[in-house]
Amino acid sequence: MKGIxxxxxxxxxxxxxxxxxxxxxxxxxxxSTIIAFPLTGFTTNWxxxxxxxxxxxxxxxxxxxxxxxxxxxxxxxxxxxxxxNNRYRxxxxxxxxxxxxxxxxxxxxxxxxxLLVVLLQLGFSLGSWSVILGHVLICTPxxxxxxxxxxxxxxxxxxxxxxxxxxxxxxxxxxxxxxLVMPGIISSMLISFTISLDEFIIAFFLTGNEPTLPVYLxxxxxxxxxxxxxxxxxxxxxxxxxxxxTCAEFFRRRGVARAGKxxxxxxx
Amino acid sequence: xxxxxxxxxALVSPAALYAILLLAVxxxxxxxxxxxxxxxxxxxxxxxxxxYTEAFTEPLYGELLRRSILISGSVTLVTVVLAFPIAYFVSxxxxxxxxxxxxxxxxxxxxxxxxxxxxxxxxxxxFNGVINTSxxxxxxxxxxxxxxxxxxNAVVITLAHAFAPFAILPIFVALEKIDRSLxxxxxxxxxxxxxxxxxxxxxxxxxxxxxxVLIVFIPTxxxxxxxxxxxxxxxxxxxxxxxxxxxxxxxxxxGATLAIIAMASVTxxxxxxxxxxxxxxxxxx
Amino acid sequence: xxQPIIDLRDVQKFYGDYHALRGITATIGxxxxxxxxxxxxxxxTTLLRTIAGFEDLSSGTVLIGGQDMARxxxxxxxxxxVFQSYAIxxxxxVAQNVGFGLRRAGLDxxxxxxxxxxxxxxxxxxxxxxxxAHALSGGQRQRVxxxxxxxxxxxxxxxxxxxxxxxxKLREQMQVELIRLQxxxxxxxxxxxxxxxxxxxxxxxxxxxxxxxxxQLDDPETLYRRPKTHRVADFIGMMNFxxxxxxxxxxxRATLEISGLGRTEFDLGTCPTATAGPDGTAVGLRPExxxxxxxxxxxxxxxxxxxxxxxxxxxxxxxxxxRLPDGDQVVRVSMRNLFGRPVLEIGAPARLSWDxxxxxxxx
Numbered sequence: 001m002k003g004i005x006x007x008x009x010x011x012x013x014x015x016x017x018x019x020x021x022x023x024x025x026x027x028x029x030x031x032s033t034i035i036a037f038p039l040t041g042f043t044t045n046w047x048x049x050x051x052x053x054x055x056x057x058x059x060x061x062x063x064x065x066x067x068x069x070x071x072x073x074x075x076x077x078x079x080x081x082x083x084x085n086n087r088y089r090x091x092x093x094x095x096x097x098x099x100x101x102x103x104x105x106x107x108x109x110x111x112x113x114x115l116l117v118v119l120l121q122l123g124f125s126l127g128s129w130s131v132i133l134g135h136v137l138i139c140t141p142x143x144x145x146x147x148x149x150x151x152x153x154x155x156x157x158x159x160x161x162x163x164x165x166x167x168x169x170x171x172x173x174x175x176x177x178x179x180l181v182m183p184g185i186i187s188s189m190l191i192s193f194t195i196s197l198d199e200f201i202i203a204f205f206l207t208g209n210e211p212t213l214p215v216y217l218x219x220x221x222x223x224x225x226x227x228x229x230x231x232x233x234x235x236x237x238x239x240x241x242x243x244x245x246t247c248a249e250f251f252r253r254r255g256v257a258r259a260g261k262x263x264x265x266x267x268x
Numbered sequence: 269x270x271x272x273x274x275x276x277x278a279l280v281s282p283a284a285l286y287a288i289l290l291l292a293v294x295x296x297x298x299x300x301x302x303x304x305x306x307x308x309x310x311x312x313x314x315x316x317x318x319x320y321t322e323a324f325t326e327p328l329y330g331e332l333l334r335r336s337i338l339i340s341g342s343v344t345l346v347t348v349v350l351a352f353p354i355a356y357f358v359s360x361x362x363x364x365x366x367x368x369x370x371x372x373x374x375x376x377x378x379x380x381x382x383x384x385x386x387x388x389x390x391x392x393x394x395f396n397g398v399i400n401t402s403x404x405x406x407x408x409x410x411x412x413x414x415x416x417x418x419x420x421n422a423v424v425i426t427l428a429h430a431f432a433p434f435a436i437l438p439i440f441v442a443l444e445k446i447d448r449s450l451x452x453x454x455x456x457x458x459x460x461x462x463x464x465x466x467x468x469x470x471x472x473x474x475x476x477x478x479x480x481v482l483i484v485f486i487p488t489x490x491x492x493x494x495x496x497x498x499x500x501x502x503x504x505x506x507x508x509x510x511x512x513x514x515x516x517x518x519x520x521x522x523g524a525t526l527a528i529i530a531m532a533s534v535t536x537x538x539x540x541x542x543x544x545x546x547x548x549x550x551x552x553x
Numbered sequence: 554x555x556q557p558i559i560d561l562r563d564v565q566k567f568y569g570d571y572h573a574l575r576g577i578t579a580t581i582g583x584x585x586x587x588x589x590x591x592x593x594x595x596x597x598t599t600l601l602r603t604i605a606g607f608e609d610l611s612s613g614t615v616l617i618g619g620q621d622m623a624r625x626x627x628x629x630x631x632x633x634x635v636f637q638s639y640a641i642x643x644x645x646x647v648a649q650n651v652g653f654g655l656r657r658a659g660l661d662x663x664x665x666x667x668x669x670x671x672x673x674x675x676x677x678x679x680x681x682x683x684x685x686a687h688a689l690s691g692g693q694r695q696r697v698x699x700x701x702x703x704x705x706x707x708x709x710x711x712x713x714x715x716x717x718x719x720x721x722k723l724r725e726q727m728q729v730e731l732i733r734l735q736x737x738x739x740x741x742x743x744x745x746x747x748x749x750x751x752x753x754x755x756x757x758x759x760x761x762x763x764x765x766x767x768x769q770l771d772d773p774e775t776l777y778r779r780p781k782t783h784r785v786a787d788f789i790g791m792m793n794f795x796x797x798x799x800x801x802x803x804x805x806r807a808t809l810e811i812s813g814l815g816r817t818e819f820d821l822g823t824c825p826t827a828t829a830g831p832d833g834t835a836v837g838l839r840p841e842x843x844x845x846x847x848x849x850x851x852x853x854x855x856x857x858x859x860x861x862x863x864x865x866x867x868x869x870x871x872x873x874x875x876r877l878p879d880g881d882q883v884v885r886v887s888m889r890n891l892f893g894r895p896v897l898e899i900g901a902p903a904r905l906s907w908d909x910x911x912x913x914x915x916x
Contacts, residue, residue, distance in 0.1 A: 003361040010357045013350065017377045017432060020388035023398065027391070036396035081283035088276025096280055100287045105483065107490020107534070109507045110527055113514055114294035117301060117524065137290050140283060160607055161640035163628045165654030165705065179644050198381050200493060205514070214383050221387055221497070234384035241380045249372055 021238055027228065028235040035227050046232035056233070059216035066128055066203075066212060067196040070135040074192040075185060077136070078143025085144070086151040097144075104141040111137060112205040119206070126208030134202040139192035146191060146252075150184025151177075183251040190248035194241055213237075301524035311521065319525035329509065329526065336505040337533060339420055339495075340488040343427040347484050348477060350428060351435035355476075356469075358436075359443035371440065378433040386497050389426040393417040393498065418500025426494050431487075435480040442476025443469075474548030482538055489534050506530050555582040558708055558741050559604065564613035566599055566765075573599045575765040576613070581709075581743065586735050588744045588752040591762035592788070597745045600762070601711050604743065606630045618708055633702035634711040637718070639694040641686045647673070647697055648682030654705045672700040675737070677730075692723050699734065709741045716751065728754050749789050753777065761785050780837075783830030783915045792837045792913075793884040799834060799916065809914070811836055813877030813884070814857060817909045829915040840887040842911035845873060846904040847894060854908035859884075861901045871896055875903050 027035050031043035050056065084090065085097055103111055115134050119126065154177060162172030200214040207215050217233070220226045302319055305312045323329045358370045377385070392398045393416045400412040416422060446469065454464040492507035499505070506526060513523030542549070559581040566574035574596050581587045589597035602608045604615060606627030615622045617631055633654070642650050652669045660668065666682075673679050676696040681689075689697065695715060702710055715731075716724045732755055735742045746752050752759045753773045760770040769781045780786035783794070800808040800816070807819045819836075829835060846852060862883060863874035873886045886905065890896070897903060 003357065006353060006357040006361055009353055013354050014373065016429065017374065019392060019398075020385045020429070021377055021380055023388050023391060024384065034396075035391050036394070036401070038401065077283040077286060080279050084276045084279035088272050088279065090273040090276030090280065093276070093280075096284050099292065100280075100283045102287070102291060105486050107487050107507070107531070109490040109492060109510055110295075110298075110531055111291070113510060113520075113523060113527055114298040115290060116514065117520055118294040118297050121297070133290055136286070140286070144283070155638050155640060157636040157638050157640040158642060160627075161634070161636055161642070161701075162653065163607075163626075164605060164632075164634045165701065166628050166657055168628060176642055194379050198379070200383055201490070205511075214381070217381075217383050218493075221383070230387075231384070234381055237384070238380040242376060245372075245376060245379050249368075253368070 024231060024238055025235050028232040030228070033225050033228055035224075035231070046228040047236075049229050050232050050236075053229070056213075056216060059211050059213045062128055062210050063197055063213040066131050066135060067193045069132050070139055070196040071189040071193040073132070073136045074139035074143045075147075075188045077140045078147050078188055079181075079185065081140070082144050082147035082151050085148060086154075087156075101141045101144065103138045104145075108138065108199075108201040112202045115202070116205045126206055128207075128210055128212075130206040130208065131203050131212060134206050135192075135196040135199060138199070138202065139195050142191055142195060143188040146188045147181065147184050150181040154180055183254050186251045187248045190244050190251075194244055197237075198241075298524045298527060301521050302528045304521045306519045306521050319522050320529075322522070323525050323529055329506075332504065332506045332509050333526075333530065333533065335420070336489055336507070336530070337537070339423055339427075339503070339505060340485050342420075342424050343431065343488050344481055344485040346424055347428045347431050347435045348439075348480050351432060351480065352439055352477070355436045355439035355443055359440055371437070374436055375433045378430070382430065383493060385430065386426055386494050389422070389429065390417065390498050393422050393425065417498060418503065420499065420503050422498040422500075423494050423503045423505075426498050427488055427491065430494070431484045434483045438479035438483065439473060439476040442473045442479075446472045471548055474545060478542060478545045478549065481541060485541075486534055486538060489530055555584055557581065558583045558585075558618055559743075560614075560616035560619075561600075561604075562614040562616070564600070564603060564615060565611045566596075566603060566608060567611045573765050574603070574611075577765075577767060579760060579767060579770055581741060584739050584741060586732070586742045586744070586755060586757045588746060588756040588759045589762060590746055590749060590752040590759050590788075593747055595762040596765040597747075597762050598713055599765075601634075601713055601743060601745045604709070605632055605634050605711050631708040632711055633705050633707040633709075634713065635695075635698045635702055635715045637714045639698040639715075639718075641689070641694050641697055641701075643686050645686060646682065647678070647684045647686065647689070650686060650697055651682070651700045651704055653701060668704060669700075672704040675703065675734070676700045691719055692727065695719065695727060703734075703738060707740065709743060710735075710738075712742060712744045714745055714747070716746070717748075724751075731755060753789070761788065763788075777839075779825035780827050780913065782828040783835070783837075786827060786837050786913060786915070787830070791840050791885060791887075793840065793843075794830075794832075794835045794837055794915070795882055795884070796832065797834050797836045797914070807914075809836065813879050813882035814855070814907065817855065817912075819909065819912060819914055821914075824910065824912060824914065826914045826916060835915045837913040837915060838884065838907065838911060840872065840885045842908060843875075843884060843886040844906040845875075845886055845888055845897070846906055852904070852906035854906055854910075857905050857907070859903050859905055861897045861899055861903050864896060864899060866896065873897065873903065875905055877905075 026039065028046055029042055029044065030039045031041040031045065032039075081097070081100055085093070090096075111134060115130070115137075116126075119130055124130065158176050158180070159169075159172050162176045163169060167175060198214060199212075200218065203212040203215050204218065211219070217230055220230050301311075303315045303317070305314070305316060305318055354374070358367055358374075362370050390397075394400070395412050395414070395417070397417070399416065400409075403409045404412065416425070450468055450472070451464055454468045455461075459467060489505070490507050492505065492511050495503045495505045495508055507530070510523050510526050510530070513519045513526060557580045561577050561579045561581075564574050564577040565572075577596075577600055589600060591597045599608060603610055604617070604622075606622065606625065610623070622630060642653065645653070648666070648669050651672050652665055655665055655668060669682060670679060673681060676699050678693065678696050678700065681693070681697075686694075686697075698715070712731075716727050719727060728751060731742070731744075744752070744755060753776075756773060758770065758772050759776055760767045761776065762768065763784060769776060769785045771779075776785070776789055780789060786792045787794075795814060796812045798810045800810055802808070802821065805820070805822050807821055808816065809819050810816050827837075844853075846856070857878055859875040859877045861873055862876045863872075865872040865874075869890060871888050871890055873888065874883050875886055876883050884905075888894075
């Protein structure tokens with residue numbers, strides 16, 4: 001068969017990619033506090049324990065609040081920028097878009113320390129809001145990348161046709177463009193949400209004394225006896241991520257189908 | 269009616285202003301900080317190169333930077349070399365309607381909690397980890413392998429895992445753009461599969477490879493979670509020192525200096541790399 | 554021409570330094586099938602879009618029905634457009650697409666449905682209303698685009714290369730369909746096309762455009778028989794150009810020395826004269842005005858003997874490239890393949906009959 005070696009390699013590579021994720025539930029349901037083989041027995045205790053740790057609940061709620069706010073603002077900024085980039089030609093376009101997309105290739109620690117220094121110098125005290133500022137900054141480029149392709153897939157004459165048929169520029173955006181890029185918008189919100197929920201480096205620097213979930217987890221990783229609970233939480237997070245991503249992919253595909261284009265795959 | 273340019277600028281301005289206020293301005297401030305000094309609890313704002321002198325004379329900083337670049341370089345090499353066959357496989361051997369499923373499968377692990385993933389690599393590579401217990405169980409080794417955790421190797425493996433999709437996607441996109449008739453033309457003109465790959469496919473995929481290299485190399489330098497969790501004392505990188513300067517030693521100017529030096533090194537290396545490959549990047553407009 | 558509906562007065566359009574429309578002046582009549590014909594980049598689509606209101610004028614005036622359109626935005630103009638890509642809204646059904654422009658008319662559901670069905674019937678798509686937009690073939694999308702534009706009863710229908718995406722058979726079928734439709738609704742159609750044959754088939758009048766200017770505006774026959782410039786003659790149909798010298802002229806008649814055909818008299822009063830191209834004075838002969846003589850036939854006009862250089866067989870027609878006796882010039886001749894008539898072979902001698910009355914003089 002053609003490409004048999006490549007196929008074998010691809011399967012091995014997937015095993016490499018999925019190895020940590022497969023281990024996660026194994027240890028989360030294992031009844032030993034030591035995270036090592038061999039497994040000793042099945043338990044759901046760690047999940048029960050999860051429900052009792054209030055600091056963790058606070059961190060989860062805090063992270064959810066940050067992630068939802070980030071998703072909304074990053075997507076709003078993304079819609080404006082992606083629309084401007086696709087619909088208009090304006091002076092300094094490449095430079096401006098380059099700057100907005102820069103966080104994509106900037107080490108996160110640089111974003112984190114520079115924001116930290118400025119906020120502290122201006123005398124602000126850190127909190128969830130400063131994490132949101134940082135997360136919106138790094139999520140906006142992802143949102144723009146997703147929405148760019150959504151706007152690019154649109155035939156420009158669709159909006160012109162609506163105007164030609166009597167709609168105003170604004171109502172034709174609402175009636176034609178918005179419904180057609182809506183899958184991209186939803187997909188952008190989900191991706192931004194997921195990134196923010198998982199982001200650690202910026203959150204670690206900017207979180208103040210309201211830890212986000214990853215910051216809380218980081219602190220827990222130092223206490224071996226708490227690890228199984230952390231892994232139980234990790235299992236839930238992974239399950240949540242996979243569900244969200246499947247939704248995002250579903251909407252992305254529907255968007256591609258709606259725009260009448262063939263699918264080439266991928267978020268990025 | 270406003271002009272097209274004005275409309276575009278007005279629409280892009282929220283995102284642009286946000287990036288200026290929260291990215292450009294802070295970067296400038298960091299740059300300024302790197303020329304200031306910490307005087308106990310206050311910042312001494314006299315301009316001086318003292319931090320830079322210290323950074324270049326104190327061997328620890330140089331060692332950390334060199335190691336960071338070396339580790340990031342190895343990570344990049346390993347990641348891209350491992351990723352290329354996958355991208356090639358999905359682009360050339362997977363049926364078109366199943367391509368997005370494969371890409372989806374490849375991206376899923378990337379979106380799951382980074383901290384926990386890194387931690388799990390510790391579990392896999394550890395003294396009583398998955399690899400050691402299974403190898404011992406199979407009787408292949410007697411003593412647990414120790415060279416795979418708490419050193420640079422562990423950092424490379426873990427980061428190669430974390431950045432896999434970042435390397436695969438750009439290469440995949442570049443491969444997808446290649447007109448398949450070019451490959452048939454090359455075969456028709458007498459090249460075999462290997463020489464066709466070397467003379468046609470690879471050069472045309474280079475923009476994707478270059479993008480993959482940059483997108484893996486640059487953020488890797490800034491990572492400090494992986495070195496802390498799996499790197500041991502020999503695996504620590506410059507980002508760990510930057511973090512220590514800011515949060516533990518409370519010496520923001522020194523941290524800023526190290527951040528600027530790290531960024532400058534990354535930029536120089538990235539530009540040099542792009543320069544070396546520029547003949548591949550001049551695509552048709 | 555009938556009552557004017559569109560009046561273009563010195564319309565100019567700049568994109569930065571690029572001068573896309575260089576002073577277009579033309580009047581288009583009510584109920585006319587009018588074509589803008591030219592090679593790509595000649596400004597024909599830009600002109601159509603300035604009429605629709607998608608491009609601002611740099612200077613000049615566009616009047617529709619006597620009203621200055623300068624301050625009338627695209628959505629309030631009495632024009633509707635069929636886009637090159639058809640721009641069928643992919644998230645709406647066929648009926649929703651067709652009824653799109655009636656949203657603001659405040660019609661009740663039943664009236665709306667009746668109007669939509671009526672429009673669909675007009676384009677031969679009755680019963681297609683419930684289908685989704687991407688289930689349509691190219692020809693059907695074209696029809697939906699037509700119905701969607703015509704349902705608003707515009708004064709002018711603008712068509713931007715509407716047939717270019719269709720294959721040859723379907724294109725020819727849609728040409729006839731469009732002519733029928735235009736007669737049915739009786740409004741002005743303005744068609745943009747780069748296909749000269751399409752323009753000749755469909756139009757009442759054609760504006761041939763080069764480099765942002767109208768080179769000639771005439772009905773198809775005049776355009777074909779009496780082109781005003783070398784470039785128009787070259788663009789419309791096929792034309793043999795032979796270098797010529799004017800030996801003498803007296804205002805009514807001229808004596809010409811035509812390379813390959815020899816000396817002839819030319820009637821300046823009745824025969825068409827046009828502006829010469831960059832190669833100087835020449836005469837033009839359409840391939841169908843030249844005749845090859847077979848055994849036993851005698852020339853009706855003048856006769857020369859040349860050599861067959863190339864034979865292109867088309868089924869109903871054969872094109873011959875004939876090298877003229879002086880050896881420098883080659884002309885293309887089109888002959889109907891009448892039953893029993895042989896096809897000449899390359900290298901065979903060819904008796905060529907031509908008529909001085911069919912010449913066009915480029916000077």
